[in-house]
Amino acid sequence: MDVEAKRIMALSISKLYSLRTQRGGLRLHRSLLLSMTMRAARDIYHTAQLLRDAEEEQVVPCAPDAATEEPMEITKDSPQTLTPKEVAMKPQEPIDAVEDDKENRCASERHSRKRHCKTAIEPDFLPLKKAKMDTDEEKQHLPGEVLRTNNGNSYRQAESLTAFPANRAIVAY
């Protein structure tokens, strides 16, 4: 589910960017809808990420911060307040197959501290000039039954999203 969430988040951000260059000026209605969707996806994604990190106990330089971190605050949607600085880059697959790797995850966590200063940093969800390589993505996935639900009329997996079940038991990897 967080895969979908990240994809939707990335999609929303790129759409928000393209809105700025559209003829006729910034469309308030469209920006509002895009930013709401982006925030919903972001919240799901980050919460899933936090839960996953808490469970997996992987040793990464900023891991201690991850466990005690507070949930992301919902701030004004602007690209400057989002997301992490790019860390050392590796080749990356196209935007809709973007997955986590250890360094990005770490960078995400680190960014939450950076966010308080609202540094202008480039989001990692946009089509990057530098490429990153997917690593270990399979290991990061939560088992599908935890977050992925559909009410039976969706043939697309993970299309519909119910309220995030933060209190569900997560199978330890």
Added chain:
Amino acid sequence: MAGAGGGGNDVQWCFSQVKGAIDDDVAEADIISTVEFNHSGELLATGDKGGRVVIFQQETENKSQSQFRSEYNVYSTFQSHEPEFDYLKSLEIEEKINKIRWLPQKNAAQFLLSTNDKTIKLWKISERDKRPEGYNLKEEDGRYRDAATITTLRVPVFRPMDLMVEASPRRVFANAHTYHINSISVNSDNETYLSADDLRINLWHLEITDRSFNIVDIKPANMEELTEVITAAEFHPHQCNTFVYSSSKGTIRLCDMRASALCDKHSKLFEEPEDPSNRSFFSEIISSISDVKFSHNGRYMMTRDYLSVKIWDLNMENRPVETYQVHEYLRSKLCSLYENDCIFDKFECCWNGNDSVVMTGSYNNFFRMLDRSQRRDVTLEASRESCKPRQVLKPRRVCAGGKRKKDEISVDSLDFNKKILHTAWHPQENIIAVATTNNLYIFQEKVN
């Protein structure tokens, strides 16, 4: 000619006319952005992305014949809005006509309001079929006569000429909207009208252009707290003090201008609780109302959101009295529709003359007729393949999944670039105007 008394499914719809270029290469300026019949139905106006207005007039000959097939022919074409540049904000203002609304006819001339994102204009459309001839000082071609040759005095007389239809801008209502205008609505008092943008609604007097009254303002003090915008607004058809506006959150507010000068507090709030089982990333987007229309009798209003049409009784706020699914098979496709931006499409809806049937558009050039009295619905298509004169439209069916029957079209084969956003229904007769991307189709009830 039968009135609009027949239900949508007793009526068989036939092709009548199609206006616009045939070729598939659509110029962006030709994309139709609004369609509106006038109050008698004799005139049909369209606005396009290029800022032009084209008015069609119904032929009035042969009305008494039973085989009466009224045709609409071009009556007037004019450039209503031009692209502008706001130097202060470094913004280009699109010339696209967002809405056209006709004024009720008071004299020989016709009047309509047309608006783009920022400016509303009142246009007068008048006919000229006579011209004065026989001036003393000038020849017919305009050259001045030699004074020495003038020996008698004559009185100029009016002589018939070929009909000329002139459109002239009588009022320009500008600089009142910071955000993009989405609606205009003429009041039943025939003196005032409202214009609505994303956050504000202004009340104008048709005669006064340098001033308007702000009657609704939902702009928060801190724009970061913005959670909803105004998506459409309309005056009640009979009560000149009442209007409604819809929001991006799926709510409709009814306001009474007698209550206070600023109508931020609604008199009624129409909202249906969300079905939690349908919650998704895109719930917010698909619940945004794209159009709101009062019924002709003023007792109901209809709203259109992405997947459904809802009919509300003005006396019941907690839920609609009727809900119709327009294209429920799209619910599982919302993610793809988000990717290709189709989920943001703003479909309009309209009532027939006696409020028994409502119509709205969909994709693949399909449009839906929803019969309220018979609780039936039909899907029809506006296509060049069904363009033979008086050809009856065949109902279309979309296969949502599983085995596709013969004559059904599967969801994946739908062309999402072919969308019908704008439709209009003649106020008295069963004649409908359906706008595809750059063509206007006119369909009529089959007359035996």
